[in-house]
Amino acid sequence: MSSKIELPPTYKDIEDLIRVDRLPTIWCPGCGIGIVLKTLLRAIKKSDIDVDRHVIVSGIGCAGRVSGYVRLDSYHVLHGRAIPFAIGIKLAKPELEVTVVSGDGDIVGIGGNHFIHAARRNHDINVVIVNNMIYGMTGGQVAPTTPRGARTTTTPYGNIERSISIPLLAIAAGATYVARWSVLHVDHMMNSFIKMFRHKGFAVVEILSPCTLFASRNGIELLQLYEILRRKCKIVSNPDPWESHIDIFGDKPIILGEFIEIERPSYEELVWSSIRG
């Protein structure tokens, strides 16, 4: 049915975690999601958790397709509902390492309420948000993360809305590990992924990822978008979440780093100790 694709030698270390029979992916050439996928799989290999205990859950959208390419127990569920589905799995089987991988629109748009309350309850799950600042799969509509002024198919005269800052929202809601990187910062991304697997509590890793549609709607080349990220991203230690707002076309730097890393009992820990106790 699908044509045979052979992975380049540089993928040999994670080949067993990729559903090679499903390649090529649906992602556009130049898309950043593939970088997130392979970094995540490498982090899973490096984590001290048995591969068979890793579970991936994703919602709908380009990043939501990640669950379909991993050779792991994986669930591709409703738009915006990956977090509650993942919580159901984690509560039922706390020995599993449950990671949600999805897009900005899926998690902080339609699924925003679940994100807030999962952070508040400090569920012991990981959430990787691939932020491309637009609804890509549906053709490039404005997202809650689209910067003010950006053009999309539904903001043809420029976006008048203020965009949401994922780290600020996550911290305000109660997340206990929050980091932001871009697809250009693979080593940092990898470290954060390994940390989030170890972290007991709600871990959020936002990855900025250039989208070819976002570029074309705004009259620039995709590579220029990568160049903007390279030029504007600034790694800060102990960054201030109030400074985490993304202004893609302005002069302000885009702040990357680990915004918070604290310990607080997770919901699962409390629930299971009350049952067993």
Added chain:
Amino acid sequence: MEREKLLKPGTYFMTGNTAVAEAALIAGCRFFAGYPITPSSDLMEHMARRLPQVGGIFIQGEDEVAAINMVLGASAAGLKAMTATSGPGLSLMEEALGLGFMLELPAVVVDVQRVGPATGIPTLGAQGDVMQAIWGSHGDREVVVYAPSNVQEAFDLTIDAFNTAEELRLPVIILLDELIGHGYGRLRVPNLDEIRIVDRKKADIVEGYMPFKTHVLVPPFAEPGKGFRLHMTGLVHDERGYPVIDRDATERLLTRLLLKVRANRDRLVSYEVYPCDGIDKAEVMIVAYGSIANIVKCALKRLKAHGIKAILFRPKVLWPMPDVELCKSVESYGVENVLVVEMNYGQYLYLVRAALLHCPTPYRFVSITPGFYPSPKELSERILRVLS
């Protein structure tokens, strides 16, 4: 130890909502996610207290959408799971019911009906969710819809609902209404050994496992964390669980999913004809279900006093519909008039009308104002007026 904490055999006096909760625990339910809504909140509160006692998990979600998706996640991880809500909540859960149908995840959704549309009258019962229970999701999802009419039946049908959900790997719906949910009634709990409990069939061989491959209608279930490396998606998928855009694969998947209910129709159908004996001819057959059927039972005596021989045909399972059985009763009792009585403005009526195409009989409809239960006297007078 867990078993000792279950409801002991004996006779009880309790509400329908409590009976559903206790039956769920006996059926093996170990996960409940819910969101407060009148008139189902007390069912959730009961589960919040009872589940930890039997080693189960309770969580109150941020909304009904979270609740049902948590239930599906817990079911995907292998637990028997349930939620309870009312009409507005069921509306919010419909999309996820379609997902549960597509991923073949057992789940039990209890809807304690209240007056709608919109906020309606939260504290008064009604029967306005029949259509959304049977057909509420987009696409052709078909589930089993139970309609108990008293506390004992609420208990018994909840056990059945869990068994069906597990056996067929699909979500099922229990339609109560405020009167049954909050009304007290007699409940006899038999010895636990006498209660049939079904668990989903589990996959045991990892090698070559495909999550949606089956030569019967229901594929064996694989839990995450056991090395199956399964993939499930709400997209139309093939036997491997991979999304496909292919006519044959679409036809194969969707018809198999629908056949779970359709091919098992004869086994799933359940109804009562009342009175069950002492009558062999009836000029009128009243079709009613749930709490309204109880009032109809009382009204039958009054109709008899007016010289009208009438019987009640009461589906205990609304879907799949006992349409063949309904026609057989019409014919065997020599029924001249069918009368549908519902606490809505005509929902099950449409299914009865369709069933009567197979045994053409005049039919009438008595609509009861949602929320306002008539006395048997009022109802019999309404029926007499409609028949005259």
